[in-house]
């Protein structure tokens with residue numbers, strides 16, 4: 001069977017091009033785009049298209065429908081966690097968090113992850129494959145549709161390394177930002193990376209207004225290389241240089257994520273070194289209480305408040321991430337592993 005055409009990864013002008021090859025008028029492109037971004041599951045639901053065209057599209061194209069494999073709703077705070085089944089039977093996770101400033105969806109960019117961070121459940125089985133733009137977008141569309149909750153913010157902080165799937169992620173951003181689609185503004189989107197320096201530079205050139213979050217987790221090379229293999233090739237100094245260039249090019253402050261791990265990255269000396277690094281780079285620190293991953297020996301730090309105070313005394317802006325949905329399989333990657341019994345080996 002020939003591979004189906006991935007219509008949902010296309011921009012309206014690409015859909016126009018495809019349709020003109022079928023002898024169809026241009027205005028059909030916008031109709032199809034709008035239907036797809038509203039979350040129809042079949043071409044038959046596109047009631048303003050001629051029946052013959054719907055049949056042809058159903059034969060040749062896919063709408064990248066996602067099926068709910070599992071859904072969990074937190075009794076504590078209303079957080080919803082979805083495990084979606086993709087067309088090839090792989091699964092990905094999406095989390096909907098209900099904040100005062102709006103409903104935020106946390107999407108995955110890859111199935112599994114190649115980065116190997118020691119504390120992260122998503123990387124344990126390695127990278128299975130990268131997601132298509134449509135598969136990233138569909139997480140937002142179907143989460144909004146299934147939950148009935150309007151989504152105003154997106155964080156690319158689910159499974160996978162977004163900058164390792166650069167082109168697909170950029171196309172996703174273009175699509176989700178489109179006025180005829182979800183129309184979510186770039187300032188309402190955060191992208192989190194483990195620190196792929198060349199890709200940070202490439203992203204900077206695009207001057208997007210999104211928020212870049214850098215998963216730092218340690219201010220010194222010895223510790224960072226131990227818990228984040230990606231650091232061995234780059235180093236903390238190079239990473240901060242890239243962050244400075246990013247700020248200078250885009251004018252956007254970076255948010256540094258720092259998961260607090262007992263006895264690994266939570267000392268006073270590390271707080272001081274972190275503060276030193278940040279003096280030259282505008283940005284703020286987001287301390288994350290470590291989620292206890294069953295397969296990992298790393299344990300949550302008890303020094304979060306002390307670390308925060310020490311940074312603040314040195315003029316650094318610090319927030320501590322609230323734990324949402326702690327009754328429904330905590331951090332990303334864990335639900336996929338549990339449901340697929342990947343955690344039993």
Ligand code: SAH
Pocket residue numbers: 117119120121156157158159160161162192193194195213214215257259288289290291292293331
């Ligand atoms: N690959 C990207 C985005 C996915 S992870 C990145 O590295 O940024 C989103 C955030 O969750 C990252 O900051 C990641 O380091 C963090 N994280 C992963 N496992 C965690 C755990 N067990 N506890 C706390 N934070 C974790």
